[in-house]
Amino acid sequence: MFTLNNLFLLLTGLTAIYLLWRFYTRYSKTKKLHDIYYMMGFAVLLVSGLLLIFLGLGILKSPYVLTVASLIPLGISMGLMNQYCPKYKKLYAWFALIGFLAIAVTSFAAPDLKKIAVPLFHGVAGLVIFLLPILTKDAPKGFFWVGIGGVLIGLGGIALAFISMGAQLLFFSPTFVMLILTPLLLLMTLAFTWGFVKDIKG
Numbered sequence: 001m002f003t004l005n006n007l008f009l010l011l012t013g014l015t016a017i018y019l020l021w022r023f024y025t026r027y028s029k030t031k032k033l034h035d036i037y038y039m040m041g042f043a044v045l046l047v048s049g050l051l052l053i054f055l056g057l058g059i060l061k062s063p064y065v066l067t068v069a070s071l072i073p074l075g076i077s078m079g080l081m082n083q084y085c086p087k088y089k090k091l092y093a094w095f096a097l098i099g100f101l102a103i104a105v106t107s108f109a110a111p112d113l114k115k116i117a118v119p120l121f122h123g124v125a126g127l128v129i130f131l132l133p134i135l136t137k138d139a140p141k142g143f144f145w146v147g148i149g150g151v152l153i154g155l156g157g158i159a160l161a162f163i164s165m166g167a168q169l170l171f172f173s174p175t176f177v178m179l180i181l182t183p184l185l186l187l188m189t190l191a192f193t194w195g196f197v198k199d200i201k202g
Contacts, residue, residue, distance in 0.1 A: 005182040008185065008186045009185065010053065012185045012186045013046050013050060015189045019197075023196075027039070034083035037082060038196070041071065041074070042072075042192075045072050045185075047068075048069055049185065070099070070118075070122065073125035073153050074121070076129055077096070077124075077126075077129050080133070099120075102121060103118055125154075131147065132147075142198035145191045145192070145195030146199075152184055152187060152188035
């Protein structure tokens, strides 16, 4: 049965496909690594959305989903670091790799440590996505919308992580998170799209 949640997820997927096309078009001309990282992040978002449509929101409790979904903020933040803060891109790449491995290992083998790993690495990636578009002087007008998307992805990701551990973040109860998750994903993707398109046009 096609639900309202599935409609939000479908629109999110279509928006992600549009962004993937825009990034690929730019990459085919410039061959810049940051577009590869952006495409990785939004490709994972697209696949995650399709899985949620066909398998339902219950798969969010799976450690596989939590691990793979971490590539969304890590990929986007790595793209931003490569594009706008290249001086620290290698250092951040190591941070992202360690973060991904830490989330993967703790999701399967050390649930207690996951309470530290997920908020830490998701939180830092979210801060990078939020701050760089705002603080970068060379960013085009309107690029701050990427930062708005960073706030949304940070809150949503950390809230989901707490739920997967059987805990609650502030007022983000399991029921509330499931209620707002799919429209939040759509709003996040639209914010990213508005900001990144400004960058691609620039």
